Amino acid sequence: MKTLVFLLLSIATNVFAQPASCAAEKSLTGRDDIIHCEGWESSTWWQNGYLDTGRKNIPEAASGPDQTSLISSGCISGNCLRVRCRAFNDGGCGGALAHHWPIPGTQQEIYLRYYIRFSSNWSPENYDSSGSHIDTGGKWPGLADVRAPGDTVGQCGNGGAYADGINCWSGRMKYRNCTGSGGADICTASSAETTRVGWYWYVPPAVTNNNQMFGSWDNQSWGTGPDSPVGNGSCAAGPTNAGSTGSDSTSCGQGAAGLANGVWYYFEQHIRMNTAGVADGVAEAWVNGVLKYRKTNMKFREVGHDNLHVRTLWLDVHMGGEGVGPLVESYIELDQLVVATKRVGSFKSSGSFVSQPFDVQAN
Numbered sequence: 001m002k003t004l005v006f007l008l009l010s011i012a013t014n015v016f017a018q019p020a021s022c023a024a025e026k027s028l029t030g031r032d033d034i035i036h037c038e039g040w041e042s043s044t045w046w047q048n049g050y051l052d053t054g055r056k057n058i059p060e061a062a063s064g065p066d067q068t069s070l071i072s073s074g075c076i077s078g079n080c081l082r083v084r085c086r087a088f089n090d091g092g093c094g095g096a097l098a099h100h101w102p103i104p105g106t107q108q109e110i111y112l113r114y115y116i117r118f119s120s121n122w123s124p125e126n127y128d129s130s131g132s133h134i135d136t137g138g139k140w141p142g143l144a145d146v147r148a149p150g151d152t153v154g155q156c157g158n159g160g161a162y163a164d165g166i167n168c169w170s171g172r173m174k175y176r177n178c179t180g181s182g183g184a185d186i187c188t189a190s191s192a193e194t195t196r197v198g199w200y201w202y203v204p205p206a207v208t209n210n211n212q213m214f215g216s217w218d219n220q221s222w223g224t225g226p227d228s229p230v231g232n233g234s235c236a237a238g239p240t241n242a243g244s245t246g247s248d249s250t251s252c253g254q255g256a257a258g259l260a261n262g263v264w265y266y267f268e269q270h271i272r273m274n275t276a277g278v279a280d281g282v283a284e285a286w287v288n289g290v291l292k293y294r295k296t297n298m299k300f301r302e303v304g305h306d307n308l309h310v311r312t313l314w315l316d317v318h319m320g321g322e323g324v325g326p327l328v329e330s331y332i333e334l335d336q337l338v339v340a341t342k343r344v345g346s347f348k349s350s351g352s353f354v355s356q357p358f359d360v361q362a363n
Contacts, residue, residue: 187258
C-alpha cells in the first residue's frame with residue numbers, strides 16, 4: 001500500500017497546470033508536463049518569479065532586465081529578448097543576463113528548450129579593458145542546482161566555486177570559437193560558422209580545476225575536458241569523464257555543432273539525476289532536433305547530498321569574466337523557452353503535439 005501511495009504522489013508531482021504564458025504555442029495545449037514558458041511577451045518579464053541568485057534559503061527577486069530589451073522583428077513568435085553584449089571598452093558582457101527561475105518541486109528529470117540567434121557581427125572572442133585579446137567563449141542558459149555550502153554566501157557553479165555533489169551541480173551551456181590546432185576550422189567545412197557549443201559542467205568530484213569543464217556537443221576534442229592542463233583535450237580524461245557513452249566518448253559529442261551568425265537555432269537539454277553516489281544519471285542535448293550529446297553515466301550528486309535535484313533554470317548570458325567583452329558591440333536573441341518534464345520539440349504555433357523522432361542521430 002505504501003508503495004502505491006508513493007507512486008501516486010510521484011505521478012502527481014509531475015502534473016502541472018498549463019501556464020498562461022504558453023498560449024502562443026498551440027502544440028503545447030493539453031500537455032500536463034509543462035512547468036514554465038517564457039516567450040518574452042511582457043515588458044516586465046523578469047518579475048514573473050525570476051531571482052537574481054540561485055541561493056536556496058535567501059531568495060532575491062530579480063531587480064531588473066539586466067542588459068536586455070524586447071524586440072518584435074524577426075522573432076520565432078511575437079517578441080523575443082535581445083541581450084546586449086557591450087564592447088570591451090563600454091563595460092563588456094560579463095553578466096549581461098543573470099537570473100534564475102526556481103523549478104517547483106524536487107524534480108529529478110527536466111527538459112529545457114529555447115531558441116537562440118546571434119547578431120551578424122557576433123564573435124565569441126573576448127577582449128580585456130585594454131583591447132587585448134585574452135580568450136574565447138562564455139556561458140548561455142542551462143539547468144542547475146547551485147546553492148552554496150550552508151547557503152550563506154553566493155552560489156557555486158561559477159567563479160571557481162566547484163561542485164561537490166553535496167550542495168550543488170551545474171549544467172549551463174558554454175560556447176567558444178571554431179579554432180582548433182594550428183588555426184584549423186573545426187566546426188564544419190563551412191566558413192560561415194563562428195561558434196562551437198556544449199555543456200559547461202560543474203559536476204563532482206570537487207577537485208580544483210577538474211570539475212569545471214567544456215563538454216562540447218561535437219566530435220572534436222580540441223579545447224574540451226577539464227580546465228586543468230592534465231587531460232585537457234579529452235572528455236574522457238580527468239575525474240569527471242564527461243564524454244558521451246557512445247563510441248566517440250573521448251570527443252564528448254556527436255557530429256558537427258558549429259553555429260552561424262544571424263540564424264535561429266533551437267537547443268534542447270535533458271537532465272536526469274543519478275542515484276546518489278552511482279554514475280547512472282543522464283545528460284542529453286539536441287540542436288534543431290538532432291542528437292548531439294548523450295551520456296548515461298553522469299554523476300551529479302553523492303551519498304549524503306543536500307536534496308540535490310534539478311532546482312533552477314539558470315537564465316544566463318556571460319562572456320568571459322567581468323569587464324570582458326567583444327571587440328565591437330553585438331548581441332544574442334532568445335525566444336520561446338520552455339521547461340518541462342518531457343521533451344518539448346520545436347515551436348509550433350498551430351496544431352497539436354505529435355510525437356517526434358527525437359532520437360535522430362547526428363550526421
